[in-house]
Amino acid sequence: MENYLPAKPPFLLPSVIQSHGWFMLPPFETDEKKEILSTIDRLKTGRVVEYHLQPAENGVILVTAGNLEQEEYEEITNKVKWMLDLDRDFSPFYQRAQSEPKLQRVTARAQGRILRCPSLFEDIVKTLLTTNTLWAATIRMTKNLVTLYGSPLADNPSRHAFPAPEQLAVLDEATLRADARVGYRAPFILLLAQAVASGALDLEALRVTELPTLQLRKQLMTIKGIGPYAAANLLMLLGRSDYIPVDSWALKMVSQEWHANAPITPVEVEAAFARWGEYKGLAYWFWDWAKPG
DNA sequence: GGTAGACCTGGACGC
């Protein structure tokens, strides 16, 4: 089944896919040109499905297989709208970017949307797996979680969805460490999974909350393992770009751009983009950085 | 509020 989902223009699916490294983390998959995105997802009914997103004029074509119930199809559609932020209007950002040479390309490339996972739980766990490690290890840890604990796809059991909170909540720390090789992150993942599975933590509420960004940041940082970098990363995914996810790469690039490669702190990174206000994170994210020296 | 050290893995490097 194929269905066209419109987006608030301008919209280019490849720009969303390549907005950050999420497309490299399973169960996400892309074609060679990174123009088509696929994922495997466990729906509320328990059914595990694969769906594909193909580029279309100012929108995307959602491709599904099998006989889906109406509620299942609606769930997928709503998730795709969320993952690609189809309804969001980025024109205020583009207007401001016009006057900045380092952001000249954002409008033509329709940059601004940042690829999200089908669930905030998946986004948070993956963000946890990016902390204090190299990207190759993030990919490996994610693959381990998906392969070991995710529900298999019915017509191809070698492929899996991302594990649901309740699937991780029943594990123990030693198993997670030994099998998934997530190291000291194991208790953080378990605590999160247990909190979500038990209903103590309502992540869906965080998606739609009207809390001021500062309050939302504080709330995210109450999750064990989520510090300033991870909270800023999650805020970006939640559509709040008032903070910059300052990691070692950010420190390096900002230092190179404005501080002659001298050692700097996160304060200098935030200061470098302070004039962008609520678009600080977007300006940083899509900045046309000079190649690292 | 700021700082130091521990946490854990795997890649790079030297022997």
Next chain:
DNA sequence: GCGTCCAGGTCTACC
């Protein structure tokens, strides 16, 4: 092949 060093954010304890 083995041992050592290092990178990567967040935590807790301490000042």
